Structures are given as C-alpha cells and as structure tokens.
Amino acid sequence: MGGVLPLIGKRLLLGLVTLLVVSIIIFGAVELLPGDIAQQILGQSATAETVAALREELGLNRPAYVRYFEWLGGAIQGDFGNSLANQRSVAEQLGPRFANTLFLAALAAVISVPLAIGLGVLAALYRNSVFDRVANAVSLVSISSPEFFLGYILIVFFAVQNQIFPAISNVTPDMEMGERLYRTLLPAITMALVVTAYMMRMTRAAIINLLASPYIEMARLKGVPNSKVITRHALPNALAPIINVVALNLAYLITGVVLVEVVFVYPGVGQLLVDSVTKRDFPVVQACCLIFAATFILFNLIADVGAILSNPRLRHPK
Amino acid sequence: MSEEEKKSVLLEIKDLKIEGYSDEKWIEIVHGIDLTLHRGEVMGLIGESGAGKSTIGLAAMGFTRDGCRISNGTVLFDGMDLTTATRSERRALRGSRIAYVAQSAAASFNPAHKLIDQHTESALLHKVNTKVESEEDAIELYRRLRLPNPEEIGFRYPHQVSGGQLQRAMTAMAMSCRPDLIIFDEPTTALDVTTQIEVLAAVRDIVDQFNTAALYITHDLAVVAQMADRIKVLLKGDEVEEADTRKMLADPEEDYTKSLWAVRSFKREQKPPPPASETPLISVKNVSAAYGPVKVLDGVSFDIYRGQTVAVVGESGSGKSTTARCITGLLPPFEGEILYDGNLLPPRYQDRTKDQLRQAQMIYQMADTALNPKKTIGEIIGRPLQFYAGLRGADLKKRVDQLLDQIELEPSLYYHRLPSELSGGQKQRVGIARSLAAEPSFIICDEVTSALDQLVAEGILRLLDRLQKELNLAYMFITHDLATVRSIADVVVVMKEGKVVEMGPKDEMFKPPHHEYTDLLLSSVPEMDPDWLTNLLESRGVDNIGEAAHEKKT
Numbered sequence: 001m002g003g004v005l006p007l008i009g010k011r012l013l014l015g016l017v018t019l020l021v022v023s024i025i026i027f028g029a030v031e032l033l034p035g036d037i038a039q040q041i042l043g044q045s046a047t048a049e050t051v052a053a054l055r056e057e058l059g060l061n062r063p064a065y066v067r068y069f070e071w072l073g074g075a076i077q078g079d080f081g082n083s084l085a086n087q088r089s090v091a092e093q094l095g096p097r098f099a100n101t102l103f104l105a106a107l108a109a110v111i112s113v114p115l116a117i118g119l120g121v122l123a124a125l126y127r128n129s130v131f132d133r134v135a136n137a138v139s140l141v142s143i144s145s146p147e148f149f150l151g152y153i154l155i156v157f158f159a160v161q162n163q164i165f166p167a168i169s170n171v172t173p174d175m176e177m178g179e180r181l182y183r184t185l186l187p188a189i190t191m192a193l194v195v196t197a198y199m200m201r202m203t204r205a206a207i208i209n210l211l212a213s214p215y216i217e218m219a220r221l222k223g224v225p226n227s228k229v230i231t232r233h234a235l236p237n238a239l240a241p242i243i244n245v246v247a248l249n250l251a252y253l254i255t256g257v258v259l260v261e262v263v264f265v266y267p268g269v270g271q272l273l274v275d276s277v278t279k280r281d282f283p284v285v286q287a288c289c290l291i292f293a294a295t296f297i298l299f300n301l302i303a304d305v306g307a308i309l310s311n312p313r314l315r316h317p318k
Numbered sequence: 319m320s321e322e323e324k325k326s327v328l329l330e331i332k333d334l335k336i337e338g339y340s341d342e343k344w345i346e347i348v349h350g351i352d353l354t355l356h357r358g359e360v361m362g363l364i365g366e367s368g369a370g371k372s373t374i375g376l377a378a379m380g381f382t383r384d385g386c387r388i389s390n391g392t393v394l395f396d397g398m399d400l401t402t403a404t405r406s407e408r409r410a411l412r413g414s415r416i417a418y419v420a421q422s423a424a425a426s427f428n429p430a431h432k433l434i435d436q437h438t439e440s441a442l443l444h445k446v447n448t449k450v451e452s453e454e455d456a457i458e459l460y461r462r463l464r465l466p467n468p469e470e471i472g473f474r475y476p477h478q479v480s481g482g483q484l485q486r487a488m489t490a491m492a493m494s495c496r497p498d499l500i501i502f503d504e505p506t507t508a509l510d511v512t513t514q515i516e517v518l519a520a521v522r523d524i525v526d527q528f529n530t531a532a533l534y535i536t537h538d539l540a541v542v543a544q545m546a547d548r549i550k551v552l553l554k555g556d557e558v559e560e561a562d563t564r565k566m567l568a569d570p571e572e573d574y575t576k577s578l579w580a581v582r583s584f585k586r587e588q589k590p591p592p593p594a595s596e597t598p599l600i601s602v603k604n605v606s607a608a609y610g611p612v613k614v615l616d617g618v619s620f621d622i623y624r625g626q627t628v629a630v631v632g633e634s635g636s637g638k639s640t641t642a643r644c645i646t647g648l649l650p651p652f653e654g655e656i657l658y659d660g661n662l663l664p665p666r667y668q669d670r671t672k673d674q675l676r677q678a679q680m681i682y683q684m685a686d687t688a689l690n691p692k693k694t695i696g697e698i699i700g701r702p703l704q705f706y707a708g709l710r711g712a713d714l715k716k717r718v719d720q721l722l723d724q725i726e727l728e729p730s731l732y733y734h735r736l737p738s739e740l741s742g743g744q745k746q747r748v749g750i751a752r753s754l755a756a757e758p759s760f761i762i763c764d765e766v767t768s769a770l771d772q773l774v775a776e777g778i779l780r781l782l783d784r785l786q787k788e789l790n791l792a793y794m795f796i797t798h799d800l801a802t803v804r805s806i807a808d809v810v811v812v813m814k815e816g817k818v819v820e821m822g823p824k825d826e827m828f829k830p831p832h833h834e835y836t837d838l839l840l841s842s843v844p845e846m847d848p849d850w851l852t853n854l855l856e857s858r859g860v861d862n863i864g865e866a867a868h869e870k871k872t
Contacts, residue, residue, distance in 0.1 A: 212384075214425040221379060222440045223412035236430035312430055312475045 004314055008305050015301045022293040023075070027068050030282050040280050041084055071286070080287035085279045090287045094269065096173060098291060101261070101268035104184055104191070105253040112192035112199065112253075113246055119196070120203025120242075125230045127208060139197035147256070151190040151263040158186060169264040187264040191257065195249040202245035206238035213237075239310035247303030254299075255292040325356040328498055328531050329378060334391035336373055336382065336555075348373055348555040350391065357498065358529040362546030362563070364536055364578075366771035367742075369552040371535045375501045378533060379416045380408040396498065413440035417492035419521075421504040423484035427476035434472030437491045446495045459490040462527070463520045482513030486520050493524055500525070502534045506541060510633040510798060511842040518544055518844075519855055537771060539578060540844035543567055544851040551575050563848050577773065579846075585805045586783055588824045592623040597660045599624050599792045600645060600678070600760055605654035607644050614640050615651065616816045620809075622760065625786065627793040629807035629824075631800060631839065637816040638796045642762045645794070646678055676706045679753035683765035685745035689737040695722075695748055696733040702755040721751040725781060743774035750781065760792045767802060779806055800843045804828065812836045 038054040039046065055061055059070075074081060080090035123132045142150065159167035165186045175183075207230060210216060219233045258270035265271070269288055276284035308314050336348035348370040355361050363371045376382060377393060380400030393400040395416065400408055412418075417440075420426035428436060438452040447455065453472070460468035463486045476484060485505055492500050502521065506514040522545060525532050534545045542549055542563075549566045551558040551574070559572045570576050598621035607615040615637045622628045630638045643649040645656055647667030656663045658677060664670050682688035689698055699718045703709045709717055719729040725747040737745055746766060753761050763782065767775035783806060785791060797803060803810055803824070810827040812820045812835065820833035832840065844850060 214420055214422060215428040217383070218418065218420055218426040219428070219439075221376075221381060221412055221418040223409045223414060223443060224439065225409060225443075228443075233428050233430075237428070313477050316475050316478060 004308060007308055007314070011301055011304045011308075015297050018297050019294055022297070023072060023290060024068070026286055026289045026293065027064075027071060030286055031064055033282075037084070037280075037282060075287070075290060080290075081283040083276075083281050083284050085276070085281045085284075090283050093284065094272065094287055094291070097267055097269050097272050100171060100266065101254060101257055101270065103180070104188055104257060104261075104266060104268060105250070107181070107184055107188040108191035108195070108253050109250055111188060112196040112249075115192070116196045116199030116246075117203050117242065120200040121207065121230060121235065123200065123204040124207035124211075124234070125227060127204070132204075135200065139200055142193045143197045143201075146259070147190055147194050148259040148263050150193055151187065151260055154186055154190055155263075167264075169266040171267060184266070187257075187260050187266055190260050190263075191253055194256075195253060199242075199245050199249055203238070203242050206241040207234045210234045210237055236310075240307040243306035243310060244303045247299045247306060251296045251299035254295045325358060327354055328357045328359075328396060329353070329355040329533075330392075330394040331374075331378065332392045332394070334374065334377060334393065335389045336370070336377060337387055337389045339385045339387075344387070344389070346389070346555070347386070348377075351552075351555075351557055353378075353550065355499070355531050355533065357531055359548065360525060360532045360534055360546045362534045362536065362542035362549040363552060364539060364542050364549060365552035365558075366537060366773065368554060370555040371537075371552055372503050374552070375503050375533055375535050376418075378499070378501060379412055379418060381412070410444065413497075414444040414446060414495040415497050416499045416501065417495070417497040419485075419488050419492050419500060419502045419505050422508050423488040423505075424476065424481055424508075426488065427484060429476055432473055432475055433479065433487050433491075437472060437487070437494050440491070441494045444495055452494065456490065456494065459493055459524075460487070463487075463490050463524065464516070465490075480513075482509055482516055485509060485513075485517045489517070489521055489524060493528065493530075496528060497530065499531045499533070502532055502536075502545075504536050507536070507538070511800070511844075512633065512838060514541075514844070515842050515851070515854070518851060521545065522851070538844065540846050540850075543846050543848045544844060551578070567846055567848060589626060589808050591808075591823060592626070596623060598622060598657070599659055600794070601657035601660075602641065602645065603655050603657065605641070605644050605651045605656065607640060607649055607651040607653075609640075609649075614816050615644065617654070618813070618816070618818055619654075620811050620818060620821055622792050622794055622809075624759065624792050625790045626808045627786065627795055627806055628809045628811060629795040629797060629803040630811045630813060631797060631803055632813035633798060633839075635815075636813040638798075638813055639764055640816075641813070642680070642764055642794065642796060645762065646680060672706060676756045677758050678760045678762065679756050679758040680762045680764065681746070681749045681753050681766050683769055685742065685749045685769070686737070688749055689745060689752075691737055694734050694736055695727075695740070698737070698748060699751045699755050702752060706756050717755075721755055724754065724785065725751045727751075741774075742770055743777060746770065746778055747781065750778075750785070754785065754789075758791070760794070762794045762796065764796045765798070766795075768797065768799060775802075782806070800840060812839065 038051045038058060038060060042051055042054060059067060071081065078091055080094070082088065083090055083093060119135055123135050126132050155167045158165045166183055167186075169183045169187050171180050171183050211234060216229060216233055219229050224233065257266075257268055258273060260266070261268045261270035262274055269291065272284065273288040275281075276288065331351060331353040334348060334351045334353075335346055337344040338347045339345075351370075351374055353361070353374070363374065365371050373382070373386065377388060378395070378400075380393060380395075380403060382388060388401050391401070395411065398407070398411075400411070427433065434453055434456050437456040438447075438449055441447040441452040441455075442449060446452075456472050457468050460471055465471050465483055465486055471479065471483070471487070479487065489505070505521065506517050509517060518541065521532075524530070532545075534542060536542050536545075546563050548560060549563050550560040551566075551572070553574055558574050559566075559570070561571075566575070567579075570579055600622040602618055602620050605615055605618045606613065618637070618641055620628065630641065632638050640649060644651045647663070647665060647670055650665035656665070658674065663674060667675065693701075696715070696718050699721055700709075700714050703714055703717055707717075718733065722729040722732055727744060727747055732740070732744075737748070740748065749766075766782075767778055770778065779802065782793065786793060793806075795802070795807065807824045810821060810824050811818055812827075812833065814835050820827070820836045827836065828840070830837070841854065
C-alpha cells in the first residue's frame with residue numbers, strides 16, 4: 001500500500017487548493033454583483049445617512065480582501081455570518097436543510113447506483129439484443145429530459161391521477177423515518193432517473209470496451225460462460241471509469257437538486273439557495289455555493305481515490 | 319511412421335474454410351485446410367503473418383474471433399464435430415480437454431486476479447478438482463515448470479511476475495485440467511532469447527510428461543524445429559506442404575518452403591576496420607543516463623565510423639534504445655558526452671542546430687505507429703525535405719519521387735497513398751525514405767525488422783545495405799535478433815543492464831572465446847537443427863537454462 005498513500009495525499013492537497021480557489025471565485029462573484037448591499041437591504045427610500053451607517057455596521061467599507069479572509073476564517077470554523085434577510089445565523093439555517101438534501105441524495109443514490117450498474121452489466125451481457133436497445137433508448141430519453149420536467153410528469157401520474165405519493169414533499173425534523181421516506185420517494189425517483197441513465201451507459205461502455213482484450217478471449221477459451229466473463233473478467237477491470245461516473249453523479253445528486261427541490265417544495269439547500277438569491281441574501285448564497293463546491297470536490301476526490309484503489313498495479317506494487 | 323499411425327486420431331480437420339468480414343462482405347481467409355493430429359503428437363504450424371495460423375488454431379477449439387466464421391468443413395475432436403456442436407458442448411471442452419496458450423501472457427492474464435485464481439478457474443468450472451486440490455496441483459506444475467518460488471508465485475498478480483515466468487505460468491494454467499490438446503499460439507515470440515529457451519524447454523517437458531498433443535503455431539522455423547514432430551507450412555490460408563520435422567528441414571519439396579528455409583542466407587562481408595587516424599562519425603563517451611531516479615545507462619562508450627554498421631544487442635531493458643535516445647538528444651545524459659565528427663553535440667535536441675539534427679535520423683520498430691495515418695506517403699517523405707532543405711512545389715515532388723525510387727516503390731503508385739494502404743514492409747520502406755530525406759550521415763535503426771516476416775525483413779536488410787554502399791551511411795542497428803546482427807554488422811556492441819559488456823568486430827565476436835554473457839546470448843539463439851535444444855539443455859544442465867544461467871553468470 002506504500003505507493004498509494006502519497007498519491008492519495010497529493011490528491012487531497014490538490015482538492016484543498018481547488019476549494020480555496022473556488023472560495024475566492026464565489027466571494028469575488030458576489031462582490032462584482034451590481035448594487036450596494038446596504039442599499040438593497042434598506043430599499044430605495046433610505047436616506048444616505050442610514051445607508052452609510054449600515055455600511056459601517058456591516059463592515060462594508062473595509063477592503064474586499066480583509067472581508068474575504070474574515071469570511072473564510074469564519075467559514076472554516078463553521079460560521080458563515082448572519083443572514084441579511086432575518087439576521088439568523090446562516091449555519092443554523094443551513095444545517096438542517098443540508099441534512100435534508102443529503103437524505104434525498106442518499107435515497108436517490110441507493111436506488112440508482114445498484115440499478116445502474118446492474119442494468120449496465122446486463123446491457124453489456126446482452127448487447128445488441130432487444131433488452132439492450134430498449135434500455136439504451138429509455139436511458140437516452142431520461143437523459144434528454146430536464147429533471148424538473150420529469151418531476152412534473154411523475155407528479156401528474158403518481159400524485160394527481162393516481163394519488164399514491166404526495167405532490168409536495170414537505171418533511172419536518174420530527175417526522176418518523178417511514179413517513180419521511182414516503183414523502184421523499186418521488187423527488188428521489190426523479191433524481192435517480194436522470195443519474196441512472198448516465199451511470200448505466202458508462203458501465204455498459206466501460207465493459208464493452210474491454211471485451212476485445214486478450215484476457216477476455218483467454219477466459220472464453222478456458223470455457224468460462226458469458227455471464228462470468230462479464231462479471232468476473234471484465235467488470236473488475238472496468239471499475240475505474242465506473243467509479244468515476246458514479247462519484248460524479250453522486251456529486252450531481254447533491255448539487256443538482258436545486259430544480260427538483262423547487263418542484264417538490266422540498267426543504268433542502270437547493271430551495272434555500274433559490275429563495276436567498278431572490279431575496280439577495282448574499283451570506284446565505286455564498287455559504288450554499290461553498291457547500292456545493294466542497295461536495296463536488298469531495299466526490300471528485302473520492303472518484304480519484306477509488307480509481308487508484310481499483311488498480312491492482314497500485315494496490316500491489318512489485 | 320507406423321508407430322505414429324497406431325496412435326489414435328485426436329483431432330481431424332477436413333476442408334476447413336473460414337471467412338472474415340471486411341468492407342461489408344465476407345472474404346475467405348482460410349481456403350480448405352486438412353489436418354490430422356494423433357494423441358501425444360506435436361504439430362508445428364508455420365507461415366508468415368496473414369497465413370491463417372492463429373485462425374486455424376482457434377478453429378481447432380471451435381472458436382472464431384469476432385468478424386470471422388467457419389463457412390465449410392468439419393473439425394472433429396475425439397469424434398465430436400465442433401462446427402455443429404452446441405455452445406455448451408464446446409464450452410465444456412474448452413479449458414478442460416483443449417487448452418490455449420496465447421502469444422502474450424502479459425496481456426492474456428487478467429490484471430485484476432492472482433495467477434493461481436486464474437489457474438484454478440478452469441478446474442473449478444469444469445468440476446475437475448476442488449479449489450484446494452487445484453491449488454496444490456498448480457504449485458506442483460509451477461515446480462515442474464521450474465518457476466522460482468513455486469509455493470508463492472501463484473499468489474502474485476500478473477504485473478508482479480516477469481514475462482518469461484508469466485508465459486510458463488500460462489502453460490501451467492493450460493495444463494490445469496490435463497487437456498488432451500494444447501494450442502500454443504506463438505508462446506515465445508515476445509520473449510528474449512535467454513527466456514525463450516526456458517519456455518521452450520518447459521513446454522516440451524510438460525507435453526512429454528503428460529503425453530499431451532499440441533498444435534504449435536509460430537513463424538520462427540528454428541523454434542518449430544525444436545518443438546514439433548511434424549510441420550505444416552501455410553501461406554495465405556492455403557497449405558503448402560506437410561512432413562515430418564526432420565524430412566521437412568532436410569528436404570523441403572515446395573519452392574515457398576525452400577525460400578523460407580533460405581532466409582538466413584543473406585550475409586554481408588564485414589568491412590575492413592577504418593584507419594586509426596579516422597575521426598569517428600559518432601562517438602559515445604562514458605554516457606550515463608537515468609529516467610527520473612532510475613539509472614538506466616552506466617558509462618556507455620563506443621564509436622561509429624562512416625560507412626560502417628554498429629549492431630547494439632542485448633535483452634529488453636538492457637539500455638539499447640536509451641542509448642539511441644541519448645545520441646539523438648531526446649534524453650540528455652547526466653554524465654558523459656556525444657561527439658559528432660569530433661565536435662561536441664549539445665545534450666538536448668532543442669539546443670542543436672538544424673544541421674546537427676539533420677545528420678542523425680531514426681527508423682523505428684513499429685512503422686505502423688511511426689507514420690502519421692492521416693498523411694499521404696508524399697507528404698510524409700516531403701516534410702523533412704521542406705524542413706531541412708526548404709524544397710517547395712515541383713522540386714519537392716521531384717525529390718520525393720527520387721526517394722521513392724531509391725526504396726523501390728513506384729512513385730506514381732504510392733505518392734498519394736495513405737500508410738494504411740501499404741503492407742508492413744512497404745511502411746518500413748517509407749520510414750527509411752523519410753530518414754533519407756534529411757540526407758543524414760548517420761541512421762539509428764531501432765529493431766526495424768523485428769515486426770516483419772522473415773522474407774520481408776530480408777528485403778529491408780538488403781535495401782539498407784545497398785543504401786549504405788551508395789550513400790556511405792553509418793548505421794547504429796539496435797536489435798535483439800542475433801541472426802540480423804550476423805548478416806549486416808561490422809562491429810557488435812553487447813549491452814546488459816545499462817553497461818557495455820563486450821564489443822568488437824563481428825567476425826571476432828561470433829568466434830569463441832566470448833564474454834560469458836555474449837556466450838549465453840549466442841548459444842541461446844535457436845538453430846535449425848532439431849536436436850539443438852536437447853543438446854543445449856544437456857550441455858547446460860536442466861537447472862542452468864535461461865534466466866537461471868543468466869543469474870549464475872552475473
């Protein structure tokens with residue numbers, strides 16, 4: 001394992017550097033937005049004096065880099081400042097909503113990852129068969145449809161015409177697990193539909209890519225049946241690209257929920273982000289963006305490390 | 319002969335025709351082959367690339383690659399016709415009664431599983447043995463095949479084992495169910511000569527011990543002479559002739575077979591050494607180089623004179639190609655210097671002048687990958703003419719035509735073709751023309767014939783020899799094939815592990831006494847004599863072959 005640890009350490013360090021750069025970009029982008037925050041808060045009717053007083057109070061007169069480091073320092077300790085809209089702590093507001101988003105993403109992942117890999121393996125096994133073609137066509141349709149559209153369609157079928165699931169997924173912290181699962185299922189299925197298609201197609205392609213390898217021919221010449229050729233000989237070698245696409249899609253599940261959360265009125269980070277943007281509540285927007293960025297970088301990191309660990313050459317050096 | 323016939327027939331192929339799918343139609347690639355193999359008999363299938371050897375070998379297992387199909391004939395294995403057998407019937411035979419040993423063990427072992435798990439797979443699948451029995455058997459086979467650490471080697475992954483060891487492990491794997499027939503598909507082609515001996519000896523031993531029949535596919539006549547009882551010569555999907563090995567070697571009937579046998583006849587006289595006063599064209603002085611922290615060259619020195627050929631020989635990893643990279647400036651050495659005509663060359667090619675770059679050109683092993691597939695032959699050869707000589711328009715075309723004439727390709731036919739429309743030998747000729755276009759005084763030929771069939775390779779060697787005479791070129795000829803060295807070299811440099819172990823004029827180098835390592839290399843080159851391997855093994859002793867001998871002598 002000696003060879004792997006430095007590699008992983010290096011990826012980790014690069015991840016941190018990337019996060020730092022992203023934090024600068026997020027802060028800078030908010031800085032560049034037209035208009036003055038104090039002016040925004042107080043509205044058009046405010047006098048020059050009150051605006052100046054608020055600017056002083058919020059510390060907006062100090063140079064941008066000083067405020068950046070203050071914000072970054074706070075963010076590292078979990079303090080993202082206070083919301084401009086209701087003066088509550090951003091972290092306090094964000095925490096439970098992030099947990100909700102993670103719950104939704106996890107549920108979608110639990111549905112989609114096994115389904116995608118299973119379907120991908122089957123599609124590779126029965127390639128060019130009717131099953132393969134149908135699976136490909138369906139996955140193409142679901143990739144091409146925007147998730148909010150899929151969400152509305154599911155609502156029409158499963159909440160309006162047949163009232164199996166609720167159309168609005170309003171979960172509360174004191175809700176029981178079963179009830180929570182039931183209410184989250186429809187948005188989770190919507191998300192799963194989108195990512196399953198990607199992961200399935202990638203799994204199929206990664207496996208088929210390997211089928212021309214000499215060791216696959218060797219396996220066939222040893223009398224290994226087709227299903228075992230795929231699962232035992234091709235799949236372990238196709239893991240690196242599969243892990244990559246799975247990790248990236250998991251990241252997408254967390255960061256891409258914005259639209260689905262809005263469609264289902266699900267109290268997650270995505271909805272908070274949309275609300276905050278309309279209210280110009282910049283500390284909340286910054287915090288949401290940073291969390292999304294960190295999630296994305298983290299999952300990329302997991303993808304890298306997973307790909308490294310799936311390579312026997314790196315796991316078992318000479 | 320009568321005793322041979324008493325043995326029962328194991329495999330009988332009758333009028334086998336195989337078609338391949340290309341350009342949207344089926345084209346016949348094997349045109350009606352008959353083949354009879356008795357139990358315990360080894361038949362050698364030989365021929366150039368495209369002869370259909372591997373296709374026939376696979377068909378003997380009832381297997382065709384994607385895009386191929388058996389269109390006619392029968393393959394009777396122990397009474398069962400594999401062309402009409404069901405999938406599961408054929409699958410039941412594969413691995414258990416007919417096994418396959420592939421050309422590149424490194425590519426044919428699954429990188430994700432340990433050797434022993436791949437070894438036991440067939441036995442478990444066909445319910446021949448339990449896992450434990452099969453593992454014990456694997457260790458026993460590893461021991462019989464003289465693999466180092468037989469107890470432990472199976473628990474390694476393929477990348478942790480050397481090429482020759484992998485090839486023996488694959489032979490062991492083929493034996494795991496004690497098959498009646500093994501198809502060996504060029505099992506030693508990718509190996510160094512010293513490693514090849516081990517694998518040959520191991521294969522022959524194990525086939526003898528278990529009385530297994532084998533089809534031994536190769537393009538190397540000397541190898542097949544050691545292995546086979548009978549030899550069948552193939553050409554473009556047709557049988558040329560078949561006979562007992564000794565008869566075939568001594569008295570081939572067909573002209574094609576005779577031409578194959580005659581290949582190694584090309585031999586150029588060694589040129590007289592240059593006068594002591596002459597300045598060497600290229601002088602490699604005490605060069606050491608490294609890839610990152612790994613030192614690969616250690617104090618290499620030799621000279622190359624105008625009009626002479628220096629052959630650099632050694633096994634893979636001995637630093638031959640790295641030396642070439644140092645001379646061309648691709649890899650700046652960390653110590654030592656390269657002189658051109660007595661003048662120091664800058665170590666990095668970026669620092670060399672156009673004229674210095676022009677003087678040293680390269681021809682590569684894989685003409686396939688060394689030519690840009692999207693450019694026409696005219697463009698490929700024209701590029702150095704534009705770059706070095708600044709030729710344009712009609713002048714350029716005229717010069718390219720001259721060069722095509724020089725390499726014996728008709729300009730009007732080849733000027734507008736793409737590399738994919740040429741054969742391997744023709745591509746290599748284009749590579750030669752491209753290097754000549756720079757009008758160099760020195761050409762590095764890096765294994766230029768090792769990817770080619772012997773007849774084609776000889777054509778290339780003759781061409782290089784003619785060009786050398788006409789243009790007074792100096793060659794540095796990198797090769798691991800000592801037959802090539804024998805035919806074209808003036809001076810031989812033997813390298814091992816980044817060092818020059820011996821050098822001298824060819825005539826002296828091929829006469830004893832040698833440096834021990836040179837001796838090992840020379841004596842490891844298979845000869846056409848069918849008793850060569852037996853005699854060699856006797857003289858070296860069974861525990862003293864190949865890598866083992868190699869280690870003892872270092």
